[in-house]
Amino acid sequence: MGKLKGKRLSGSTLIEVLIAMVIIMVVFSIAMGLFSNVLRSGVSMRKVRVNQQLELLRQQAIKNGKIESGHQLIDSIDYECSTLKQVNGGMDILEIKATDNGAQAGSIRFLLKKSNENATD
Template structure:
């Protein structure tokens, strides 16, 4: 082993190391808070999927000219089709509401033109 004759090794004291660790932890916690806010504020793939499914259901109802089922469950999302009011003798105002595990996830409202078959039902 070599000896150090009259030379000191440069190093940090325990207090300096602790202060540096505290500063790093504060910066890291601020960064994690900002990161979680960005993730929660963005459009998730689940919301995009629900909106696409709402549009698909709207097109199906328009194509069929009537509501076949008032309640659907697709990919664990509940879709409720509601006839809110009759806008005129030829059209109905319909609304499709989506809820994901009990929380509202989206809705869409549209007019449905009635055909002669649905008036007789």
């Protein structure tokens, strides 16, 4: 302790510390903004589930040879099935739209060959 008595200790002033803290806070706020944008724009599990459900409904329609027009509510997502156009040769253009709280979550269009029982209608 006696050796330190004659020497002057160097350190940071309060202004230098405050400036360093402001710089660190600015860098962290920019990083948090970038991180939240990446999370928001990434593919969420909900979107993946919607796409899987649309594909499942499409496969069921192909298997059955028809689609039931109307709305289906699955996992709080509304799926609207409709026939867009009837094409010659017993084919229909079908569309399934998914909406999540009023916002479109996905859609799928495909050609469907009518089954024998529907072809006579």
